[in-house]
Amino acid sequence: MKEFVKVMKALSDPNRVKILKMLQHKTMCVCEIQKALEISQPTVSKHLKTLENAGLVSFYKDGLWVNYHIDTKTSSPFAASLLSSLKHWLEDDPGIADVKKKLPFIRREDLCRIEAQTKTGNRKYCNGNLKSGRKNVSGLLCSKK
Numbered sequence: 001m002k003e004f005v006k007v008m009k010a011l012s013d014p015n016r017v018k019i020l021k022m023l024q025h026k027t028m029c030v031c032e033i034q035k036a037l038e039i040s041q042p043t044v045s046k047h048l049k050t051l052e053n054a055g056l057v058s059f060y061k062d063g064l065w066v067n068y069h070i071d072t073k074t075s076s077p078f079a080a081s082l083l084s085s086l087k088h089w090l091e092d093d094p095g096i097a098d099v100k101k102k103l104p105f106i107r108r109e110d111l112c113r114i115e116a117q118t119k120t121g122n123r124k125y126c127n128g129n130l131k132s133g134r135k136n137v138s139g140l141l142c143s144k145k
Contacts, residue, residue, distance in 0.1 A: 003055075007078040010054035014095065015039060016047045020056060020070065020086060021096050025103055027069040031111040036102050055079035065108065 034044045051057040055076035059068045074080050090096045
């Protein structure tokens with residue numbers, strides 16, 4: 001019962017459902033999800049951790065990127081069943097439709113960049129909505145233009 005409740009609680013937040021619907025279409029990093037939902041980076045990270053703990057999403061690291069995707073190999077039968085059903089649910093919901101329209105125009109290459117080599121090595125920056133000097137989940141240092 002505990003595992004079932006964990007999955008249901010993870011799906012109880014509209015932004016977490018939107019994250020799952022976006023991840024059905026493509027693998028995304030935190031900055032891309034942040035841009036699509038127009039919410040803060042810490043909030044995105046918290047949502048992703050909740051979804052991960054419920055067995056709904058997983059991630060892999062690819063160099064400097066942390067890529068989130070639907071967990072197709074979840075050990076939870078409840079998560080697997082709901083992920084399968086969610087593919088067909090909410091397709092005509094206005095909130096989901098709005099977020100899905102943004103996806104083709106959201107590119108991590110436009111959101112994040114790597115600074116040129118400096119004396120101390122490569123500096124990594126994120127042009128997200130973080131305060132200057134703060135790091136996001138991907139370890140990218142935010143810089144304001």
